[in-house]
Amino acid sequence: MKRRGHCVAAALLALLGSLADAGEAVPRRVASMNLSADEILAEILPAERLVGVTRFADEQGTSNIVGRVRPSVFRFQKADMERLVALAPDLVVVSEYTDADFLKLVERSGMRWHRIQGLSSMAGVRQAILDLGRAVGAEEAARRLVERYDATLADLARRLSGARPPRVLYWSGEMTAGADTAIGALIECAGARNVGREMGVQGITPPGAERAFVADPEVILVSSWPGIAEAVTGHPLLSRLRAVREGRVVVLPNERLIALSQYTAEACWDLAALLHPDRVPAKRP
Amino acid sequence: MTEPGRRRLVLLSLLAALPLAMAAGVALGSVPLPVGRVIASLVSAAGLPPWGAPLEGPGAAILWSVRLPRVLLAALVGGGLAVVGTTLQSVFRNPMADSGLLGVGAGAAFGAVLAVRLGWAAHVFLALPLAAFVGAMAAILVVYLLAHAGGRPSLQGLLLTGIAVSALASAGTSVLLVATEEFRVKTVLFWLAGGLEGRGWTHVQLAAVVILLGVTLLALLSRPLDVLSLGQDEAASLGLPVHATRLTIFALAALVAGAATAVAGSVPFVGLMAPHALRPRVGPLARHLIPASFLGGATLVVLADLAARTVSDRLDLPLGSFTAFVGAPYFLLALRSSEGRT
Numbered sequence: 106m107k108r109r110g111h112c113v114a115a116a117l118l119a120l121l122g123s124l125a126d127a128g129e130a131v132p133r134r135v136a137s138m139n140l141s142a143d144e145i146l147a148e149i150l151p152a153e154r155l156v157g158v159t160r161f162a163d164e165q166g167t168s169n170i171v172g173r174v175r176p177s178v179f180r181f182q183k184a185d186m187e188r189l190v191a192l193a194p195d196l197v198v199v200s201e202y203t204d205a206d207f208l209k210l211v212e213r214s215g216m217r218w219h220r221i222q223g224l225s226s227m228a229g230v231r232q233a234i235l236d237l238g239r240a241v242g243a244e245e246a247a248r249r250l251v252e253r254y255d256a257t258l259a260d261l262a263r264r265l266s267g268a269r270p271p272r273v274l275y276w277s278g279e280m281t282a283g284a285d286t287a288i289g290a291l292i293e294c295a296g297a298r299n300v301g302r303e304m305g306v307q308g309i310t311p312p313g314a315e316r317a318f319v320a321d322p323e324v325i326l327v328s329s330w331p332g333i334a335e336a337v338t339g340h341p342l343l344s345r346l347r348a349v350r351e352g353r354v355v356v357l358p359n360e361r362l363i364a365l366s367q368y369t370a371e372a373c374w375d376l377a378a379l380l381h382p383d384r385v386p387a388k389r390p
Numbered sequence: 391m392t393e394p395g396r397r398r399l400v401l402l403s404l405l406a407a408l409p410l411a412m413a414a415g416v417a418l419g420s421v422p423l424p425v426g427r428v429i430a431s432l433v434s435a436a437g438l439p440p441w442g443a444p445l446e447g448p449g450a451a452i453l454w455s456v457r458l459p460r461v462l463l464a465a466l467v468g469g470g471l472a473v474v475g476t477t478l479q480s481v482f483r484n485p486m487a488d489s490g491l492l493g494v495g496a497g498a499a500f501g502a503v504l505a506v507r508l509g510w511a512a513h514v515f516l517a518l519p520l521a522a523f524v525g526a527m528a529a530i531l532v533v534y535l536l537a538h539a540g541g542r543p544s545l546q547g548l549l550l551t552g553i554a555v556s557a558l559a560s561a562g563t564s565v566l567l568v569a570t571e572e573f574r575v576k577t578v579l580f581w582l583a584g585g586l587e588g589r590g591w592t593h594v595q596l597a598a599v600v601i602l603l604g605v606t607l608l609a610l611l612s613r614p615l616d617v618l619s620l621g622q623d624e625a626a627s628l629g630l631p632v633h634a635t636r637l638t639i640f641a642l643a644a645l646v647a648g649a650a651t652a653v654a655g656s657v658p659f660v661g662l663m664a665p666h667a668l669r670p671r672v673g674p675l676a677r678h679l680i681p682a683s684f685l686g687g688a689t690l691v692v693l694a695d696l697a698a699r700t701v702s703d704r705l706d707l708p709l710g711s712f713t714a715f716v717g718a719p720y721f722l723l724a725l726r727s728s729e730g731r732t
Contacts, residue, residue: 182703183702183706184587184588184706185420185587185706186452186455186456186587186588187419187420187421187452187456187457188420188421190421190448190451190452190455190456191421191448191449191452192448193447193448201512202512202574202576202577203512204511204512204518204577204588205511205512205513205514205515205516205517205518206515206516206518206519206588206589206590206593207587207588208515209515209590209592210455210456210588210589210590213455213590213591214451214455214456215451308569308570308571309571310568310569311568
C-alpha cells in the first residue's frame with residue numbers, strides 16, 4: 106500500500122515536473138513582429154529558430170540588419186494574424202504598443218507571446234535584450250550582446266568624461282523628443298543636454314517652433330530621412346537659429362536614430378562622434 | 391412585377407447575398423485555405439453529415455480563431471450601422487442622417503484615443519472597444535442633456551447639438567493625438583480608419599448582444615417609426631407619444647452604433663448607403679426597410695472587409711476606406727441622377 110502511495114506520488118511529481126518543463130519550454134519557432142526584436146533576434150537566435158521577421162528588417166534607412174536575415178524566413182508585410190497562425194510559431198515577439206485584444210487572439214490561437222518593452226532609456230534597451238534572450242532561451246547569447254553594448258557605452262563615457270555637453274534639440278516634422286524618450290536618452294548618452302527635456306517636453310510631441318527658437322539650442326539633431334534637414338534649414342523661424350546659421354545641424358543615419366536594440370549603443374557612439382569629434386573617433390577602435 | 395413581388399425578390403436576393411458574401415469572406419484571405427475543406431469544417435461543426443475532410447492544424451486555427459469571428463463581426467457591424475441609418479433617417483426625415491449626427495463616432499474616437507494615450511489599450515483586454523463604447527455613450531448623454539437643458543428640443547436643435555458635441559469630441563481627440571507618442575498614434579490610427587484585425591470571439595459576443603438586441607427592438611418599433619416619418623405634428627395627431635418614442639429610438643440607435651463603432655472603428659457611409667439604395671426597391675415602410683437594410687449593410691461590410699484584407703499583400707487597408715470608396719461615388723451618382731430628375 107505504502108509502495109503504491111510512493112508510486113502515485115512519484116508519478117504526480119513527474120507529471121508536475123513535465124508540466125513545469127512544458128511551461129518553460131524553449132521556443133523552437135520564434136516569430137518577430139517588431140523591428141527591435143528582429144535586430145536582436147538576428148544576433149542571438151540560431152537562424153533556423155527564427156521563422157518570421159517584419160518587412161522593415163530589409164529596409165535600407167530603417168533597419169540595421171539589412172541582408173542579415175535569411176531569405177527563407179517569412180517577412181510580415183503587415184500585422185497579419187492569419188499568416189502568423191499559418192507559420193505556427195511557439196513564441197511571438199510583439200511591441201510595447203501591440204494592443205491587448207490582438208494578444209488575446211494570439212493566445213487563443215495557441216501561441217505564447219513576449220512583449221519587448223521599456224525601450225525609452227539605455228538601461229531599458231539593455232534589459233529588453235536580456236529579457237528577450239530569456240524568453241527565447243538564448244540567455245548566453247543575449248548576455249554576450251549586452252557585454253558588447255556595455256563595453257561601447259563604458260568606452261564612450263570614459264572618452265566624454267569632463268567634456269562640456271552641448272545643448273542639442275532633436276527636430277523632425279515639428280516634433281521634438283523630451284524626457285522619457287529613446288532619442289532623448291540617445292542625446293544624453295552621447296554627452297549632450299537634451300533641449301527638449303529642458304523645455305519640459307514629455308514624450309515626442311510638437312513644442313511649437315517659437316518655443317524651439319527661444320530655447321536657442323547649440324546643435325540641431327535630425328535624421329537622414331529625405332527632407333528632414335531641409336525642413337529645418339528652410340523653416341522661416343528655425344532657419345534663423347544660431348545653430349542653423351552656423352551650420353550645426355547634425356544628421357544621424359535614420360536606422361541608427363530609431364534603433365531600439367544593441368545598435369542603440371552604436372547610435373550613441375556615432376552621435377557622440379558628431380558632437381565631440383575631438384574626443385570620439387567616427388569609428389570605434 | 392407587382393410591388394410586393396419586387397420587394398419579396400429583393401429581400402430573397404439579399405438573403406442569398408449575405409451567406410454568399412460570408413462564405414467568400416471565410417474562404418478567402420491572406421493564407422489560402424482549400425474551399426472544400428473550409429466547407430467541410432463548417433458542415434462538421436454544424437453537426438451535419440460529413441462533407442469531406444475538415445481543416446486541421448493551422449488551417450483550422452485560422453478559420454475558427456481569426457476568419458470566422460471577423461466575418462461575423464463584419465456582418466454585425468454592417469447590419470447594425472445600416473439599421474441605425476434607416477431609423478435615424480425616418481426620425482429626422484432626412485436621407486443624409488446617420489449615427490454621426492448623435493455624436494457617436496466622435497465620442498467613440500475620443501474614448502479610443504484616450505485608452506491608447508493612457509496605455510490601457512496595450513495592457514487590458516477589451517480596453518479599446520470598451521473605452522470607445524463608453525465614449526460614444528458619453529457623447530450621446532451630453533447631446534441629450536445639452537439639448538434638453540431648455541426644455542424639449544426640436545429635431546433641428548437636437549441635430550445642431552449633436553454636431554456641436556461631435557466637434558468638441560473631435561477637438562479633444564486631436565489634442566490627445568498631438569500629445570500622444572507617435573508609435574501609439576499609429577495604433578489608434580488603425581482604429582480610427584476602421585478595421586477588424588485582431589478581433590476575436592469575445593468581440594463578436596459583446597457586439598452581437600447589443601447589436602442584435604438593439605436591431606430587434608428597433609424593428610419592433612417599425613410602426614411608430616413610420617408614423618414619425620410623417621412629421622411631428624402628424625404623429626402627435628395620430629396619438630403617438632412623439633418625444634418618448636423619439637428618445638427610445640435615439641437610445642437604441644446610439645447603443646447599436648456605439649457597439650458597432652467600438653469593435654470596428656469608423657466605418658462610414660454604410661448607414662447612408664444601404665437604406666438609400668434599398669428604399670426605392672422595398673419601399674419606405676420600416677418593417678420592410680429595416681430587415682433589408684440589415685442584410686444589405688451586412689453584405690456590404692463583409693465584402694468591404696474581404697477587399698480590405700486581400701487587396702494588398704503589404705498592408706491591411708482600412709475597412710472604413712473601402713466603404714467610403716464605394717459610398718462616396720455612389721452618393722455622387724445618386725445626387726446627379728436626382729438632380730437630373732428635378
